[in-house]
Amino acid sequence: MKKYVVCDIGGSSIKYGLLDEEHHFLDKGKIDTPKSLGELYQALTSIYQHYEDVAGVALSMPGAIDPERGYTYTSGALGYYNNTEFVKELSAYIPVPITIGNDAKCAANAEVGYGALKDVDDAYVIVLGTGIGGCLVMNHKVVPGKHFASGEVSNLITDYHDPKNMKELWAMRCGIYGLLKHVQEALGEEVELSGIEIFDRANNGDEKV
Numbered sequence: 001m002k003k004y005v006v007c008d009i010g011g012s013s014i015k016y017g018l019l020d021e022e023h024h025f026l027d028k029g030k031i032d033t034p035k036s037l038g039e040l041y042q043a044l045t046s047i048y049q050h051y052e053d054v055a056g057v058a059l060s061m062p063g064a065i066d067p068e069r070g071y072t073y074t075s076g077a078l079g080y081y082n083n084t085e086f087v088k089e090l091s092a093y094i095p096v097p098i099t100i101g102n103d104a105k106c107a108a109n110a111e112v113g114y115g116a117l118k119d120v121d122d123a124y125v126i127v128l129g130t131g132i133g134g135c136l137v138m139n140h141k142v143v144p145g146k147h148f149a150s151g152e153v154s155n156l157i158t159d160y161h162d163p164k165n166m167k168e169l170w171a172m173r174c175g176i177y178g179l180l181k182h183v184q185e186a187l188g189e190e191v192e193l194s195g196i197e198i199f200d201r202a203n204n205g206d207e208k209v
Contacts, residue, residue, distance in 0.1 A: 002055035005048050008103065009033060009040070009061040011077040011130025011176065012194055016047050018054075023114070027051070037080045045093040056097040060106035062131065064148045067101045073148065076103075077130040077171075104133030104151070108142045124151065129195070131171035183209055 003026065007016040010033060018027040031047075034040045048057055062076025070087025087098045101109075108125040111117040117125075121140050127133035134153040136143040143150045154171035157163045172178060176195045183198055184190055186208045193201070201209040 003051065003053060005051060005054050005057045007044065007047065007057070007059050008106075009059060009078075010103070011062070012196075014043060014047070018051050033078070035080075037084070040081070041090055041093055044090060048094045048096075054096055056099070057094055059098070059100045060103045061100060062103050062133070064152070065100055065102045066148055067099060067144075070098065070100055072100070076133075076154070077175075102133070102135075102148065103127060103129075104135040105142050105144065107133070108135040108137055112137060112140060112142065126153070129175065130177075131175045 002021050004019045005016065006019050007014055012033055013030050014033055015028070015030050017025045017029070019025055029047075031043060034043050044057070044059070048054060061072075062078060063081070064073040065071070065086075066073070070085065072081045072084045072086045075081040075084075086100055090098055104125060104127045107127050108117070108123075111123075111125060112120075117123050117137060117140075120137070123137040125133075125135040125137065127135075131154045134151040136145075136151040145151070154169065154175075156170040157168065158170050158173055159165065159168040162168055166172060179195065179198060180193060183193060198209060
């Protein structure tokens with residue numbers, strides 16, 4: 001049975017796993033997201049080399065992405081793989097087929113194929129994380145869009161009085177940075193917490209959080 005390395009590259013961490021052909025996880029793990037493209041390639045290579053007899057690698061990641069070409073036009077909150085022949089460059093380190101896709105569109109494909117949208121023709125999928133991902137589903141298919149950015153909402157302006165203020169974009173107000181700002185205000189201190197730490201505190205009964 002073939003095995004595949006699957007990774008979700010987020011703003012704060014890379015969640016990865018080893019998956020078999022029947023979609024069963026054989027292993028799971030998580031590492032911090034690197035701060036540069038070279039370090040990202042190294043991290044993904046290390047994850048791949050951790051396992052034996054891997055038939056392919058699949059990556060979910062932020063940005064406007066052409067899955068057929070393996071090209072990243074933008075890189076979302078990460079910002080360091082704009083206009084990059086991502087699959088071609090990563091293939092120099094990982095000698096098996098590699099597939100990449102926008103994270104929100106990957107999430108939508110998963111829901112259409114195996115989850116909440118199995119029996120739904122038209123839908124809109126929102127992914128809340130470091131930023132905010134969006135994806136349109138029409139006629140039971142994910143719509144990539146002419147520029148691979150159909151349904152994206154991170155850059156929606158939330159204050160028409162100040163349209164050039166990047167802090168007022170929806171991703172900044174309602175992604176991790178906006179969440180952290182509200183937590184800091186509630187706690188009355190400039191704490192630096194990750195999304196995981198914030199939710200851990202809330203789940204453990206921290207009423208202020």
